[in-house]
Amino acid sequence: MKKSPRQRAKKGSVSLKQRGEYLQLRWAVGGKEFSLSTGLSTPLNSYNARELAARIERDISLGIFDPTLEKYKPKRLAQEHQSEPASTIELFSKYTQSRRDDGTAEQTISAKYKPIISHLQRFEQNITTEDHALKFVNLLRSRQSAGIANQNLILLKSFGDWAAQQQVITSNPFANIKPLKATKTISPTRKPFSRDEIKSLLEAAKTHRTLYKWHDFCMTILYLGLRPSEAIGLRWQDVDLVRGEVTINQSLARDGQGRSGGSSRVRKSTKTGNSRTLDLPNSLLAMLKGRSAAAHAPKDLIFLSPKGCPIDDHNFSQRTWKQLCTAAGVPHRVPYACRHTVLSYGIESGGMTLKQAQYVAGHSTPRMVMETYGHMKDKPILTDWQED
Numbered sequence: 001m002k003k004s005p006r007q008r009a010k011k012g013s014v015s016l017k018q019r020g021e022y023l024q025l026r027w028a029v030g031g032k033e034f035s036l037s038t039g040l041s042t043p044l045n046s047y048n049a050r051e052l053a054a055r056i057e058r059d060i061s062l063g064i065f066d067p068t069l070e071k072y073k074p075k076r077l078a079q080e081h082q083s084e085p086a087s088t089i090e091l092f093s094k095y096t097q098s099r100r101d102d103g104t105a106e107q108t109i110s111a112k113y114k115p116i117i118s119h120l121q122r123f124e125q126n127i128t129t130e131d132h133a134l135k136f137v138n139l140l141r142s143r144q145s146a147g148i149a150n151q152n153l154i155l156l157k158s159f160g161d162w163a164a165q166q167q168v169i170t171s172n173p174f175a176n177i178k179p180l181k182a183t184k185t186i187s188p189t190r191k192p193f194s195r196d197e198i199k200s201l202l203e204a205a206k207t208h209r210t211l212y213k214w215h216d217f218c219m220t221i222l223y224l225g226l227r228p229s230e231a232i233g234l235r236w237q238d239v240d241l242v243r244g245e246v247t248i249n250q251s252l253a254r255d256g257q258g259r260s261g262g263s264s265r266v267r268k269s270t271k272t273g274n275s276r277t278l279d280l281p282n283s284l285l286a287m288l289k290g291r292s293a294a295a296h297a298p299k300d301l302i303f304l305s306p307k308g309c310p311i312d313d314h315n316f317s318q319r320t321w322k323q324l325c326t327a328a329g330v331p332h333r334v335p336y337a338c339r340h341t342v343l344s345y346g347i348e349s350g351g352m353t354l355k356q357a358q359y360v361a362g363h364s365t366p367r368m369v370m371e372t373y374g375h376m377k378d379k380p381i382l383t384d385w386q387e388d
Helices: 043-062 074-080 088-101 106-123 130-143 146-165 195-207 211-224 228-232 282-291 313-328 337-348 354-361 367-376
Strands: 015-019 022-029 032-040 245-248 250-253 266-269 276-279
Touching: 015 043, 022 043, 032 043, 043 088, 088 106, 088 146, 106 130, 106 146, 130 146, 195 211, 195 313, 211 228, 211 282, 211 313, 211 337, 228 250, 228 313, 276 354, 337 354, 337 367, 354 367
Parallel strands: none
Antiparallel strands: 015 022, 022 032, 245 276, 250 266
16 A cells, blocks of 8 residues: 655744653754754643744744754743743643643633633732732632632642642642532522423423424433433434333533534543443333334434434524423523433432432432432421321
């Protein structure tokens, strides 16, 4: 087989290579090859090496490249900036890039890391001491719920550990700050549906002139309590119609940029990497048997949009689901409330232990179930003194 020709680097470009444990920049100018070591392969050095590569490329394009390389050596650069230590915003930006390099999804970067940078810009002060760190954390607490503020504190402690490991600060200023005591509550938009509301939703989905196409998908999320991406990613090979079981081991999730469109979705393992097999309720099993009569392959998705594409969970939530709630006369809650409904009723009715609810939900530990639903277990029934 003929090998494909090796692509040459673009003229004037600087490439970053890893040689053993060290990073190295390589490039050519005027037919002469150059290389420069930038230190050990650490997230911070990787970030700095990319910045240095851009600087060298810029100098080449402007005709001011220094062939002696003195201008670009790390010691020289450190001396140039010795009087200007990196600001907290610059350090957190580098930390964010290191997390991105380690595989953190862009959706997570946008949702969790970028807001911290915005708050740091408002804070207008470098965080160099525990007192500075506490003032910044208190700023976050004044704007956020206790739960969100605690999540951000965990992130800031991780950032402080990273900065200390990179030796850009002497110690983690966030290390000794204690989290707030927060009670786990369910958002009003995720409040469980009542039994009557579920019946109304399914009836509306069955009889509505356009929403009937979504009835089977809505039935599945209301019966099984799956994450939206898990329900969207269900394939026929995941269902055993003879044993009446469905296995959840993958999802069809949004891509790394957070795009939800059908063509953008990517197949992944479940959120916790766990696989679980659930018994199908009789009504759900009958529905799936009816759908299976149509020709399909094992890897075909069970549910598609009316246009025949993988379901876009954002469009479904903002258009179809809102319209369904209105048609059913049910106060709007997000589709994720279906998941809370399944777990809440299972625990409160005594049909599920907390351990079983953990399994149904696909959580890796019982902590989440305990914090969210623990108050429903063994809920006391008070005596009505006027009843016979």
